[in-house]
Amino acid sequence: MTTDGMIETSALRKSFKTRGGVVEAVRGVDLKVGEGEVFGFLGPNGAGKTTTLRMLATLLEPDGGEATLAGADLRREPGEVRHRIGYVAQGGATWDDVTAREELVLQGRLYGMGKAQARERAAAAITGFQLDSFADRRCKTYSGGQRRRVDIALGIVHRPRLLFLDEPTTGLDPQSRAHMWDEIRRLRNEGMTVFLTTHYLEEADALCDRIAIIDHGQVVAEGTSGDLKREIAGDVVTLGMAGRVADAATALKGEPYLRDSEQLESGLRLYVDQGATAMPQIMRVLDAAGVEFTSVELHRPSLDDVFLAKTGRLLREDAA
Amino acid sequence: MKLLRDTWLVFARSMSLTVRQPVWVVVMLMQPLFFLLLFGPLLKPLFGDDAYKIFVPALLVMLAMFSTMFVGFGLIAELRAGVIERMRVTPVSRLALLLGRAARDIAVLLFQAVVLVLLAIPFGLSVRVVPLLLTLVLLAVIGLLCTSLSYAVSLILRSEDALAPLANAVSQPLLLLSGILLPLSLAPKWLQTIANFNPFAWAVDASKALFAGRLSDDSIWQSGIILGGLALLAVFWSARQFARGVR
Numbered sequence: 001m002t003t004d005g006m007i008e009t010s011a012l013r014k015s016f017k018t019r020g021g022v023v024e025a026v027r028g029v030d031l032k033v034g035e036g037e038v039f040g041f042l043g044p045n046g047a048g049k050t051t052t053l054r055m056l057a058t059l060l061e062p063d064g065g066e067a068t069l070a071g072a073d074l075r076r077e078p079g080e081v082r083h084r085i086g087y088v089a090q091g092g093a094t095w096d097d098v099t100a101r102e103e104l105v106l107q108g109r110l111y112g113m114g115k116a117q118a119r120e121r122a123a124a125a126i127t128g129f130q131l132d133s134f135a136d137r138r139c140k141t142y143s144g145g146q147r148r149r150v151d152i153a154l155g156i157v158h159r160p161r162l163l164f165l166d167e168p169t170t171g172l173d174p175q176s177r178a179h180m181w182d183e184i185r186r187l188r189n190e191g192m193t194v195f196l197t198t199h200y201l202e203e204a205d206a207l208c209d210r211i212a213i214i215d216h217g218q219v220v221a222e223g224t225s226g227d228l229k230r231e232i233a234g235d236v237v238t239l240g241m242a243g244r245v246a247d248a249a250t251a252l253k254g255e256p257y258l259r260d261s262e263q264l265e266s267g268l269r270l271y272v273d274q275g276a277t278a279m280p281q282i283m284r285v286l287d288a289a290g291v292e293f294t295s296v297e298l299h300r301p302s303l304d305d306v307f308l309a310k311t312g313r314l315l316r317e318d319a320a
Numbered sequence: 321m322k323l324l325r326d327t328w329l330v331f332a333r334s335m336s337l338t339v340r341q342p343v344w345v346v347v348m349l350m351q352p353l354f355f356l357l358l359f360g361p362l363l364k365p366l367f368g369d370d371a372y373k374i375f376v377p378a379l380l381v382m383l384a385m386f387s388t389m390f391v392g393f394g395l396i397a398e399l400r401a402g403v404i405e406r407m408r409v410t411p412v413s414r415l416a417l418l419l420g421r422a423a424r425d426i427a428v429l430l431f432q433a434v435v436l437v438l439l440a441i442p443f444g445l446s447v448r449v450v451p452l453l454l455t456l457v458l459l460a461v462i463g464l465l466c467t468s469l470s471y472a473v474s475l476i477l478r479s480e481d482a483l484a485p486l487a488n489a490v491s492q493p494l495l496l497l498s499g500i501l502l503p504l505s506l507a508p509k510w511l512q513t514i515a516n517f518n519p520f521a522w523a524v525d526a527s528k529a530l531f532a533g534r535l536s537d538d539s540i541w542q543s544g545i546i547l548g549g550l551a552l553l554a555v556f557w558s559a560r561q562f563a564r565g566v567r
Contacts, residue, residue: 057409058408058409059405059408059409061564079411082409082410082411083411085409086409087409089402089405089406091402092401092402093401093402093403093405093406094401094402094403095337095398095401095403096401097337097340097341098336098337106329106333107406107410109329110326110329110407110410110411110412111410111411112411154406158410
């Protein structure tokens with residue numbers, strides 16, 4: 001059985017019992033990811049991102065809802081799903097005292113391959129991810145970037161059609177991150193569908209064909225990064241302020257050109273129809289109200305703004 | 321067959337890690353060894369020439385309890401490294417994730433037991449092959465019970481800091497109420513009554529009977545049923561923990 005979507009979920013739900021009561025981590029997530037897409041899943045910490053990912057990877061049983069992954073039903077045939085998908089967790093997956101090659105061969109064997117095939121696949125993964133120079137050293141000697149590449153090689157050793165990557169570049173230096181982006185593009189070019197979560201909006205912007213934003217356990221926006229930015233019409237004016245942000249917001253409230261505003265820790269972000277004409281008016285209003293600001297910046301909406309508008313939070317404040 | 325194959329894979333992997341760090345196999349053998357060398361001689365005036373025939377089988381049960389009750393530490397380290405999660409996204413049998421590790425732990429335990437018996441022979445211990453083999457089977461069942469429990473609890477607690485005091489709190493009374501250090505026949509009636517509820521006290525009885533050559537002793541099949549039943553329950557519970565996403 002095949003379906004159009006590599007991932008199709010409807011009303012996926014999960015709640016946890018904690019000491020404080022029941023936490024509804026995922027409250028009805030509907031997603032559709034097409035074959036060959038790189039799909040970005042964004043959300044603040046605690047939004048339900050990782051819980052959704054872990055459910056799709058068969059690591060957590062959903063409380064309700066349906067999901068089909070690469071044509072296999074998540075709840076009825078989790079074993080089949082496991083054969084068809086790969087999953088790379090956030091925290092790494094290698095053991096210090098063994099080599100990457102040993103890990104890769106074992107992983108292939110756990111997927112049901114015979115010894116010879118597992119060895120051959122391990123060798124192919126080592127070449128493909130350029131692990132040659134260190135694959136026969138113990139994992140504890142690897143750099144962060146090397147270890148991350150081994151993690152991903154482990155996730156695709158059985159050549160899944162669909163790969164889940166949980167924050168693939170978190171904690172990597174810029175060079176390793178660029179390298180990782182190239183690897184992900186290479187996998188996509190080979191026909192693999194990639195579903196990734198990230199804290200970096202520029203990563204989603206550069207790498208992902210489509211993006212979904214999850215907040216409070218629900219998808220609040222979905223589309224290409226262009227679509228999402230277009231949803232926020234007009235321009236963005238960001239005022240840098242040393243204080244009295246609330247006063248400035250009050251003073252500007254009701255101005256006809258102002259569509260929306262967000263108070264930040266160090267200033268005010270204003271969504272306006274026409275940035276060029278709104279700016280002088282904003283300055284006059286603030287002058288009249290006696291509120292000082294340190295800088296003013298006009299820009300087109302970025303994914304940051306989409307995120308802020310949809311969740312009321314900045315992604316990066318959260319990541320810190 | 322998939323279960324056997326997967327269990328073998330997990331066993332081979334776990335064993336290769338153990339072989340790389342053989343110092344732990346020796347460290348876990350130190351405690352019963354100290355008892356053999358430093359406590360055994362105290363029993364000689366009490367029990368005469370039979371002292372080691374009574375004490376060594378009990379020591380073996382103690383080894384089986386203590387060498388396996390703390391195996392969860394290794395699992396917690398693997399959890400932290402993400403290795404367990406990585407294995408759980410593959411189609412590998414969840415039961416094999418447990419049984420492969422338990423098989424490694426039991427193999428290590430049996431090796432330690434044989435070493436302990438060999439070291440006790442110069443002290444005057446004598447035992448026949450068949451009773452010894454039956455004792456090793458009993459030890460393997462104890463090992464399966466204790467490793468399964470240790471793994472299940474580790475998967476729930478996910479912290480060494482919580483596992484260590486818990487394992488100690490459980491193992492100390494079980495040890496004291498098992499008749500390992502001194503026979504329970506010396507104990508007052510109420511203590512014997514409590515000890516009747518300790519499955520390891522039954523194991524000690526059986527192990528002593530085997531070493532004494534009393535192969536038809538009731539305690540042997542009784543302890544086999546009690547510990548075998550408990551081990552099955554523990555395996556069932558523990559395999560469920562491996563299958564469940566604990567978060």
